[in-house]
Amino acid sequence: MSGFALQAYLKERRALVDAALERALPGEDVPPPTVHRAMRYSVMAGGKRLRPILVIAGAETVGGTAAMVLPTACALELIHTYSLIHDDLPAMDDDDYRRGRLTSHKVFGDAVAILAGDALLTLAFRLIADNADLVRDPRSIRDVVAEVADAAGTAGMVGGQVVDIESEGKAISVETLEYIHRHKTAALIRASLRVGARLAGGDAAAVAVISEAGGDLGLAFQIVDDILDVEGNLEELGKTAGSDERKQKATYPAVHGLEASRRQARMLIERAKERLGVFDARSAPLCALADYVFERKN
């Protein structure tokens, strides 16, 4: 996006989110310390904070502010983090590294890693409840709890993860691959944008547009993730490149080839930005974020 200073925007929003996460997570000395250390270890490991920033951008697109949606923005990051901790477990993907550091279970053991994930998911809903004080219509909290639960549950993220695990080492159809991507990753990304817009008072028509754009963006994000896994290296990704291939994971490049995958991601990004055109200048951050999803190197 010509004219929009995305790097400064990301830096500022990330700082807001990081400070809010710092406040939201129990201190490492609060009993029982082990689980609080494990929660902080994974949440504070860095990461792009893409989902919370999308919550904020969703709010801004309908005229709201970051302050209105910050607890829910943090909630989405906690849900994302819990899913990574559980996905990395030996019983699931069995990964030793994440974001360039040892995974939770390698540091704290499987039991505490499972419980830290459970606790992050639980705390996420606590934060959404806390958001009631900051919005014009506290009744929207009920809808946000429902939307986030749907996007994180078996109709969304968990559903995608189940099919992903069951598909390992199998030849899968194009439809199954898209099912996995839409559910495992896109559902939560789409929900991030939707709930941001809803909390900020966006009307049904605005939420519907943002929702469509969010679906495109979410799918594009996962396709780019797959491409980066093929191309990337440990330094850039913080995880072992080619790990999807090693685990015989279904990926877009494996099914469609690299070039077609890139074209598909680019098409989705352009379509998302086109949809967002109805918001004029207000959608500048979100459109720049869409480009970033395509161009990012990790």
Next chain:
Amino acid sequence: MSGFALQAYLKERRALVDAALERALPGEDVPPPTVHRAMRYSVMAGGKRLRPILVIAGAETVGGTAAMVLPTACALELIHTYSLIHDDLPAMDDDDYRRGRLTSHKVFGDAVAILAGDALLTLAFRLIADNADLVRDPRSIRDVVAEVADAAGTAGMVGGQVVDIESEGKAISVETLEYIHRHKTAALIRASLRVGARLAGGDAAAVAVISEAGGDLGLAFQIVDDILDVEGNLEELGKTAGSDERKQKATYPAVHGLEASRRQARMLIERAKERLGVFDARSAPLCALADYVFERKN
């Protein structure tokens, strides 16, 4: 309680809860079927439905009805069930049997068991959101989400489980034992009563009394559980008796002896009933439930 037909009460309320759970859980044929089968396998395994019945009894004590609180009652059962699935995992307590059947991970594998637990916790919050349509003040949903999250998270159930796991095989203090029991079990039982009363429109004073009684009842429940583990057998408990001892779990009888444990549980039950006296006849179901917590054989 003389005059109160507890068995008929329990049977009726259980049927209400079972029917609502049946409606709330996705069908076994809904994709992805594996995780939905696993969710149903554990939730529909029977069980006393104590927590949902306490939600209902909490509502009734302040003049409400079961219909007002049924989704939240189910939510508490889902949270209880998720905690059992995760506790039974090889990485945690490593139990093969629960309620007389193979545990989730023995049937579905560790990965699906972890995800089924995650999905039940997530669905629980969805159900609480759904409860908004049934109550006089939909804003109470926000408080209920917050209360349930606190009772289920590291300030409650997960916190108790962490300390329980860390205490295995160690000599622990009386204080640590009570910490585990109050957090791992009592917190959710207390929350069940509180949110039932809140949703049914109970005022702050009523909720406070019910809350105190709930704390007593919750601790008594866990003490009786410990006693039954020492005394029970596989047939009655559906799990191997003496399993706490085998795993060197901290229990009330191990620390205080059987007789003192029984006296303590009895005292807590009597105190809970005394507190509930302020509600007169309306507290009859809850007082009978308190006696049942002490007298139950499983």
